[in-house]
Amino acid sequence: MGALVPKKPRSPSSAATARAPIAIGFVSLGCSKNLVDLQVMAAELHQGGFDIGVEVDEADAVIVNTCAFIEDAREEAVSAILGACELKKNGRCKAVVVSGCLSQRYRERILKACPDVDAVIGVDDLRRIPEIVSKALDHPRGEPVVAVSSDLPTHLFASKIPAMVLTGGPYAYLKIAEGCQHVCAFCAIPGIRGKLRSRTIDDVVAEAKAILAEGIRELDIIAQDVTSYGSDLKDGTSLAKLLRRLDALKGDFWIRLLYGYPAMVTDELLDVIASSRHVCRYLDIPVQHSHPDILRAMHRADTLKHVPGMASRLRARIPGLTLRTTCLVGFPGETQAHFDHLLEYAGREKFDHLGAFAFSPEEGTGAFARREEADDIVAENRRRKLMRRQARIVKSLLDAKVGTVTRVLLEAPPEEDGRWEGRTEGQAPDDIDGVTYVAGVPASARPGDFADVEITGHGDYDLFAEWRSMSGASS
Ligand code: SF4
The missing domain is CATH 2.40.50.140 (Nucleic acid-binding proteins)
Incomplete structure (x- = not known):
């Protein structure tokens, strides 16, 4: 995703200003969870009287909301930041503010590599964005503003109503938790976003109601792992319970679950999905790999008994289920035999959708020390081979839909x-x-x-x- 212009703010402006409001442009990068953070910032700015409906080249300040998931994402973020800084030389822009995972994790490096950046803001500090933008504009040639209040985020944003939805379509993301409780050896997210913190069911339902009242017809439930939702609260809160409450809401709409963890999919959850009126028969459960050696090396040994036969088991419980997964190839130590195991697995399970990624060594993760064992070219070739296999599977699955x-x-x-x-x-x-x-x-x-x-x-x-x-x- 690139430059983003909120079309019609869904929250009312509360601050009337005598002079023209400060215009803010957004560059939105990364995943849907990051977009939700941007919506939080946009809502704060709108409430604070800023004009958030402009293109970046018409903006007084540009906010670049970054992703730091893998090297490619970081490169894309740095190039977007440098592009925004160019606007300071050649356009109306007077301040560039960097938010998101990259500023949370690598703020010193951003300020060194991009000296024209005026402020960096951490993921716990989103609601301070009006103050940070004002400070950045007040001190265009001074020291950059650093607003990163914690190295490991602990904050949890409760809903603000009315909510702001910037997807541009009749769907909205509902982020039900922050952080992640797993420790996958390839993943930097727990080190950037912190441990799992779940919102209460009441808070999520209140936001869902407000969003549906705006005419949204699909609620996409997201978190780093939606299936772990509630386990940190120790009061019986669970995704199944949340879905029952959401399913009871009035109206004609869909609920969709994105990003689950194989070992956290309970029978209760499957029963709720199978019997609900609104929940799509759709699950997105990244398996990452099929071979036990690699799953153990990935620190995902708890999924060992859930991954084999997962698709057929879930389809038997939920007729008509569409299943998406993600696989990571080229993990350090992955041999040809391990990869062949994964190829056969994908051929057997016939996921409706499968995304494959090549291993990227991430600082602060368990696998970083083993990066020398990984071979980029081998990983990329395996990724392509897996995607070619998947394309044949998708063709036969789509053929079967014709006429329905x-x-x-x-x-x-x-x-x-x-x-x-x-x-x-x-x-x-x-x-x-x-x-x-x-x-x-x-x-x-x-x-x-x-x-x-x-x-x-x-x-x-x-x-x-x-x-x-x-x-x-x-x-
Ligand atoms: S479950 Fe997902 S977000 Fe959590 S550590 Fe594993 S890969 Fe990262």
Whole structure:
């Protein structure tokens, strides 16, 4: 994701200012969890009387919300920061503020590599953004403002109502927890975002109600691992309980679960999904690998008995389930035999969606000391091979959908070819899984409407469909 212009703020402006408000531009990078943090900052700025509806080249201050997950993400972030700093030389911009995982983790390096940056802000300090932007603008040539209150974040943001949704579509991300309780040997997230902190069910439900009242038709439940939700609270809070409460809300909408952990998927959770009215028959559960040696080396030994046969087990519990997973190849010590095991596993399990990543050594992780054992070229070749195998699986799964009738959430009206863009229950937003292009939709349709469509064909990952009827409320 790149430069982001909030279209229509969903929260009211409370501060009337005599002079023109300070204009803020956003560059949004990284995952949906990062976008939620940006929404928190945008809401604070809007409430503080700042103008948040401008392009970056029309902004007085630019906020670059960064990702630091892997080396590629850090490079993208530094290039976006340098691009924003150029605007200070050639445009209206007077201050560049860097937020997100990169500023939390590598603030000194950012300030050294990008001396024109005016402020860095940590992930515990998001709500201070109006004050930080004002300070950065007041001292354009002074020392940069460093607002990183803790090396390991501990804060948990309760909902602010009305909520601000910046996805640009009829869906919203609902972040139910911060941090992560696992210690996967390749992952820097627990060191950047801290330990698991879950919001209360009441707080999440209040935010969900406010978002649905704005006309949003899909709630995407996110966290580093949604299936661990509540385990830190020690009061019986769980994802299954949260889903029951959300499922009881009125209206016609979908709930989608993203990012689970194989060992944390309980029978109770599967029963709730199978019997719910609103929860999509969709799960995203990264297995990362199939071979026991590699799972142990990844510090994911607790998933050993959950990974084999996972897809068939889950599909038996939830008929019609769409299953996404993620695999990491080229982990230090991964032999050809380990990789062949993973290839066979993917061929057997036939995940509907599979993303493959090549190992990237991350400072502060268990695997960093073993980085010499990893070979970038071998890892990249294995990643491509796994994705080629998956492409064949996807083709046969999509072939089988042709001729079926399914429900689609209409998202974007036609531009040139007359087809609406929408998504089925099996397609998560933000181009994660592909989309469905629907022909023949009546002119009265609006983004956020549900329609029943017949699948007529497919591309590599997208579906093509013909409109049949508008789809009534399911609640
Ligand atoms: S579960 Fe996910 S976020 Fe947590 S440590 Fe493992 S890979 Fe990282």
